Amino acid sequence: MSDKQDVLPKPSQEIRQWAMFCHLSSFLGSVFPFGSLLGPLILWQMKRETDPFIDAQGKESLNFQITMTIAMLICVGLMVVLIGYVLIVPVVICALVIPIIAAVKANKGFPYRYPFTWRLIK
Incomplete structure (x- = not known):
């Protein structure tokens, strides 16, 4: 198969767990x-230099949580109308x-990209 995920080696179990x-x-x-x-931010800051997989998944998680926080604040503001x-x-x-789906994928060693996410941290 020509899929990139099949070619790349799987991260170790410890790396996958930290990404999860x-x-x-x-x-x-x-x-x-x-x-x-704060949870994703602290974990990402602590472990991002350990492995590129943790760095990528930590950024994805943090970006998704920033997007969800902004969306929830907008919804709260729109509750007036x-x-x-x-x-x-x-x-x-x-x-x-979606974070549960991402955690399962990360634990299997597959990088997960959140849908509907504004990627502020690159």
Whole structure:
């Protein structure tokens, strides 16, 4: 097969686990405010120089969480005109489901690119 993922060697189990933790750390937002941003940021800063796979997945996770935070703030602002109540539902669903998919892919050693993400950190 000519797929790049088939040619590239898989990262070690430890590297894959840290990449997975970068994605799952976004759920710290359910424990304390802005934890969804701080979790990926702290893990990425701690482990980004360990391996390029962790660096890439940490950036992806952080960029997605920045995008979701901006989307949620816009939805909260739009709650004044009621449309925010409707729009926040798909945003919350995406913020819960997509990081789980990304974590599973990262744990299998496949790089994951989040959809609908504004990539501020390159």
